[in-house]
Amino acid sequence: MMVESATETIRTTPSTQNGVSSLSSQSDSGGREGSSNGDTNGEISPVDLLHLQQQQALQAARQFLLQQATGLSSPSSNEVKQTPVQVPVSVAMMTPQMITPQQMQQILSPPQLQALLQQQQALMLQQVSSTPRRTSMCIHLMHLFKECEEGTVTPTEGWALVVYLAKSEEGGETCRDCLGPTDLFSSLYPIFCSSSHEEHTGSHPLYGHGECKWPGCEALCEDMGQFIKHLNSEHALDDRSTAQCRVQMQVVQQLEIQLAKESERLQAMMTHLHMRPSEPKPFNQPLNLASSASLMKRDTEAYPEGLPHPPTSAATPITPLRQGPSVISSSSLHSVGPIRRRNSDKYCTPIASELAQNCEFYKNADVRPPFTYASLIRHAILEAPDRQLTLNEIYNWFTRMFAYFRRNTATWKNAVRHNLSLHKCFVRVENVKGAVWTVDEVEYQKRRPPKMTGSPTLVKNMISGLGFGSLNASYQAALAESSLNLLNSPTMVNTSSGGSLNMLHVGHDDVSSTVEQVNSNGSCSPGLSPQHSHQVHVKEEPAEMEEDSRPVSLMATVSQNLALPGDEREMEEELPAEELE
DNA sequence: GACCGAATAAACAGGC
């Protein structure tokens, strides 16, 4: 980073140790026109100059921020006093080596930047106005302005030079025809600093659709250059702009207050709707904006009178995800036509518990369940008394359990058939009453995605989904509970089924799956019954039959027929075997 | 950008 370079320069270049004063004297003694290209700096290179001045600017900024954060304000910045700007302490605590002008812009709001600039200006003004010579400075700045417009000087460099010039020009002559320092800085700062953002993004938050987005402006600007000129001329740092900025700040504050109120209301609503005394939810966590918005949208759109409550986990997502299993996107509401969606979070969804808790919801609300077809089919089959269903029974389960699947039947039925055929975890069995479909759990586990325990990315995402990087305690509890379940399970160390169940997971889905079976209601814990298998069609494994070509499919199918106590079998199915590998 | 999993669409075949 430039700041780092600047710091390094200061540390390693003795000639720059004197800082501004030494530079000023050199600048004063040389020609003014060449300041920006450094031909008057003697042993100090322009780069050093830039770095040093940027460093100084940042020092001043940091000082300002510290003052802001600690409630102090510079004695020389009355305006800042009048309009105390809240600066994050985290920002204020940054060392100069940690923050760059670009970062400053990203971190600080426009009012904060303005306040910061005002203090800088006050300091500059104090310095510059104390001397009678300003002509050369004006020339320099105008030259710099031109260079910046022409692109020969980057905004960052430009701003550093502005700072440098303001501090170094102590011997110039007064130029009544020139702009005062404040005006100059007002004009130059947006170019040198604000445009540094544009430099990277090619856009400006105050410019869009060919017009200025400054509140109440809407001036037409053909291109960015014109807009920049307009911005500098019409929205320079003056009383009017400052006042508008304050108004905007208040607007934002009002919105934030409103958001807080609505969030609180939402929280109360969901608490009221979902927190059953007998069913404490340990997974409370702050809602993110997206989920809140989705929930609010759903609350207002998908719940006509008489409809059941929304899913419990919508209010209390069990897994910290970008989109919780029950955080239903707007597109899933009354969606018409094919809507592709990737339910990546499904893997963290305890489908059984989710369905058990929100059964009525899904039955009545036209909401697409946040599960894959495969997981739904599997659940349907496992829910069946014999753990086997005909295709038509699967259809019926879908339509019975989900209002969403009572329409577009051709689409989702095709998808069901497609999934049954595609996934080797679904085994077609010729039964006396026709063909039925069963689940090969081993294959199902196989086809599961990368495990959370082994996927730093997933873990990272989950953690990041919590907001500030702290692993949600509730989720830890869930993990702990899951682990406990696993550890307490007598089948944890028992890789039965002919040892084929070595594909155990403690992945996201498995956490849920473990809970899933524990939480399953009666219908979700079907007893085992002998399969009346006359003919088993084991699907040919695709090329991925790979080296691990144990006949697990048959084994698993057979293992399903083993008469195990229901609960234990449930546990066994969900055991994360990979942890044992 | 490659890769992968999932969803979707569609073609096709066989059976009833």
Place this chain on the structure above:
DNA sequence: TGCCTGTTTATTCGGT
């Protein structure tokens, strides 16, 4: 003939 079931392929999309 039409529908259902089952298989397969292709495409698209989203996430990693």
